Amino acid sequence: MKATLIRETYSKFQTRGKLTIVNDDxxxxxxxxxxxxxxxENRNRISCIPEGEYKAVFRNFGNYANRSFHIQTKDGKEVPGRSSILIHSGNFFTDTRGCILVGKSFADIALKTKKxxxxxxxxxxxxxxxxxxxxLLKIGDSFFIDVKSANTKEPVPIIEEEDFEEIIKEIGPLKVGDTATVNVKSSLNLRDKPAKEGNVIDQLLNNQKVKILExxxxxxxxxxxIDIEGWVSSDYVHExxxxxxxxxxxxxLNIRKEPKVGDNKVVPNGVPNGTELLxxxxxxxxMKVSVVGKEGFVYQDYLKK
Known part of the structure; x- marks a missing residue:
């Protein structure tokens, strides 16, 4: 069984192509x-992978477990200069994160869900x-795949638009160090590990600001x-x-604008028991304190830049 991915159309933001798999006959x-x-130029999360021959292996662990294929070199190593390149589901070029999305036909669509x-x-x-x-999962557990351009006489074009990387920064995948905004209609679960099975340690509200750590x-x-700073009674602070x-x-616990009791609350309802303070x-x-935000894991689709 052998697969061929022919890249047919190169544009400013994406590469569109056709994947065909044939059997031994x-x-x-x-x-x-x-x-x-x-x-x-094969840049991580900015570029598609280089043309060449690879092996696609069913992935039964990690993210997209049991719903993706891991693209490797023919001897089972990661794509040079890259890691965790997959064939998986998605709709938008910003969903690719350098991977390969598969589907049937193209259109400019709008997506509106609860999240x-x-x-x-x-x-x-x-x-x-x-x-x-x-x-695709019904085809088999692995197959070799040849990735190439439709026009083999010409080199793969490099998209030169200077603002491409700025666009990716604005609407592309979030990366470590970015500040992001919660984008939900109700609330977003903050979990203690990167999986749906993780315990919920807090719930974040729409438009709440977070910083990406990992x-x-x-x-x-x-x-x-959390931009909260003020004074609290030392009787209610535990080291x-x-x-x-x-x-x-x-x-x-009430946080106050001045070190005295009165109508001078920084936030109307105070902060709950167990909140970390600096x-x-x-x-x-x-004590004059600032509130330390909680750390945890969230599903990346529910954050926006």
Whole structure:
């Protein structure tokens, strides 16, 4: 069984092509469309992978487990200069993250769900992707794949638009160090590990700001950005392992603009028991503190730049 991915159309934001798989008798047993990033010198998450012969192996672990193929060199190593290149489902060029999306036909679509909103942008998107992945999974556990350009007499064009990387920064995948905004209609679960099985340690609200600490493919480790600073009574601050936490009997702790009781709350409802605090100043009965945001994992689709 052998597959061929022919890259047919190169544009500013994407590369569109056709994937065909034939059996040992040369009979076509599978066909679909493909969507990749443009060629940008094999740069991680900015470029499609180089042309060449690879092996696609069923992936039964990590992100997209049991719903993807891992692209490797013919001797089973990662694509040179890259890691975790997959064939998986998705609709938009920003979903590729350097991987290969499969589907049936293209159209400029809008997506509105409880968790994600994407408007039409004049750029073609790939359709029926999950169904196409399901069909591909029935073909077999592995196959060799030859990735090449439709015009073999000409080199693969390098898209030179200077603003491409700026566009990727604006609407492309989030990366470590970025500040992002929660993009949900209700709330977003913050978990203690990068998986749906992780325990929910908090719920984030729409438009809440977070900072990306680590990238775990579909999951991102974040810290919640909280701009709260003020004074609290030292009677309700507990030190543990060199860190300071709110310690009350269940009620919230008021943070005040000045070190005195009165109508001077920084936030109306205070902060809950167990909240981590950073001590900035200290007097006999009061501490000037800032609130330390919680760390945890969220699903990357529910954040936006």
């Amino acid at each position: 040369g009979k076509t047993i599978f066909e679909c469309d493909t969507l990749e990033l443009p060629w940008k 994600r909103i994407i408007e039409k942008d004049g750029i073609l998107d790939i359709l029926n992707s999950r169904k196409t992945v399901d069909e 990238d775990h493919d579909e999951w991102l480790k974040i810290i919640v950005e 543990q392992d060199g860190k300071f936490f709110v310690k009350t009997k269940g009620s919230n 001590i900035k100043e200290q007097s006999e009965k009061w």
